[in-house]
Amino acid sequence: MSRSSNAATVSAAAIAVAAAIAGTATASENPASSGSSTGSSSTTPTTTPTTTTPGDLGTVDVVVTKPPKVKKPKQTAADRRREAARKFLAERKRASKLDSAQAKLDVTSSPFAGLDSPLMSSPLENVSNETLDSFRVPPFLLPIYQAAGVEYGIRWEVLAAINEIETDYGRNLSVSSAGALGWMQFMPGTWESYGVDANHDGVKDPSNPVDAIFAAARYLKASGASESIERAIFSYNHADWYVADVLKRAKELAALPSDLVGALTGLTMGRSPISGSSSYSKGSSNGVSIYGQSGAAAVAVQDGQIVQIGNSKRLGNFIRLRDVYGNVYTYGHLDSISSQHVVPRSDSKAVTVSAESAPAAPTAASSSNSTGKERLFAEPQRPASYAAGGSRQVVATADTGATTSVSSGQLGRYLAGAYSLRRDQVALKPLRKGSQVIAGTILGRVGPASLAFDKNNAATQRAAKKLGIAQPPHLRFEIRPAGTGAPRINPTPILDGWRLLDSSDIYRASNPMIGSSAGKATIGQILLMSKEALERRVLANPKLDIYECGRQDIQAGGIDRRVLATMEFLTSSGLELGITSLNCGHGYLTASGNVSEHSSGSAMDIATINGISVMGHQGAGSITDSTVRKLLTLQGTMKPHQIITLMQYAGADNTMAMGDHDDHIHVGFQPGGMPTGDGGAATTAVLAPSQWGRLVGRLDQIENPNVSMTPSRYSIKVRVKVRPR
Known part of the structure; x- marks a missing residue:
């Protein structure tokens, strides 16, 4: 055992106490030192204490013994699991004791805590026809409200309600008698202080929906919305009736099922289903014909999975895509269907052949490095196995196969529009049922085959005049919303929304905020x-x-x-x-x-x-x-x-x-159309089948506002600071 000596100087006060104790003991043990003397008269002892200060305190050696180091045993995987289980049980026990306090903390720490009284009512389980008939929000505005709401901690329904009252969702942009202007009716001085260049086009424009909606959210936050939404709305417009009206309309929007709002928002985030210049007229629940140039690409409007490829009397050559939100898009009357699509490159699977020489039959790919427990069936196609999970196994194995390299300069044959991929980052796989494709994937081509379905009506003639083609080919485009039993809907309002969102300068390639x-x-x-x-x-x-x-x-x-x-x-x-x-x-x-x-x-x-x-x-x-x-x-x-x-x-x-x-x-996030996660619940219809037609009919009646591609005369230039990441 090792020993070490450390010299420690003891304080004077401590030594004095020790000396006093020692002195008392010595006097009692030595009679000669007592106060009396033989042969002399007795004296009265003094009651005043005497203090003795030692001259030299010296030092005291303190010996400290250090215990030997004990080597901890190496922790095994089983030990780590047991430790994690103990922590988990301890956390659950603590959570059960503090459940009420935790629930209170959840509410008070929420950025929307001030909204719980008027707006936090549970969404309706069954949506009434009256609710659908009263829906007035142009769908292309939904993602803008939501993005602004997240940034500034404002419920999107409040922003939509203010927008409706102020300008009828941008349909009436006239200057008010008080001088308020733009999409959300800001006074010029207030706009100068609170206006934002939300789309980074170099100006903050009160007549641009993105700039104006973000500025309104910013103003409400600065007015104390996190503490009292009523006070913030009153600051926006000093009238009690105005506050009551905004909250009434916001509550009506908050009552819509979140799945319905999500499905509508997802539908608005797509891109045009055909490349190049195009033209379409008012469609129906059976779809819409989109006219374009011969050879134009039919483009995946969203990331998703191919659910069907075929040929029918009604659709001719067609392909169906289900996006990540569960919406299904049909591309019909195609001249041709692509045979391959791009996938992440994996050198262990890639076969070094040109893109033009795809293998006649796919070969089995090497198994992925799976970290989860998978239930596999010997015969997944059998009815019982298929219903119990074999369907997922069939889909999973359908997309296996050898990949091929993309030839130099050929990536544009498989992806439409602007893309940031290089051909060495991707490979090609056969396009088939079950394939996972990315937005912008070319699914097929438009051409003469569509002319057999052309009725040469007024829509065809208008498209011919616009495109400068005597007989323009077309793509038959259909949309079926997410959920079991949902019917096809009229795609026209959705196509209009895609164009309007694009015109709001959110996705333009030259946008400095996405370079x-x-x-x-x-x-x-x-x-x-x-x-x-x-x-x-x-x-x-x-x-x-x-x-x-x-x-x-x-x-x-x-x-x-x-x-x-x-x-x-x-x-x-x-x-x-x-x-x-x-x-x-x-x-x-x-x-x-x-x-x-x-x-x-x-x-x-x-x-x-x-x-x-x-x-x-x-x-x-x-x-x-x-x-x-x-x-x-x-x-x-x-x-x-x-x-x-x-x-x-x-x-x-x-x-x-x-x-x-x-x-x-x-x-x-819920991938569309399949049971996922630990709950495994299948996607259910957010509306009854008849109600989808009612909702889209309502959307078709909504007059979309005009969104200018150029800044208004009330816009203010801002300096766009571009900093390297």
């Missing part, structure tokens, strides 16, 4: 970015540590734009993230046997936040807790379907506590 040297975009601008812009930002973001295989998923366009936007949303909120799972490397099925949201690129796992591991850092007040609370502020179509940790939050319908999520946060 390779993009400056610091705000949270709201990020939520409105195109998928291509988000991919570039995510891959260049130094606050994101993404595993290499996951970066390849992103480069090849295989990750849902909602996942990408959520990454950027969190990092713009001041967090640095370690992403350990996207699609690549994750199993097709979850441990409970349902299709994993990772398999469609619709989920991510976060393992570290600001350099702190999620493992061991969960519970109220932890870094994991603060991250989840940020995720809970997302609205509309950006609201995650699942947020899984060891914690569950009162009042939140998308958080789950699971013991095997002790080391990461799972953030997942």
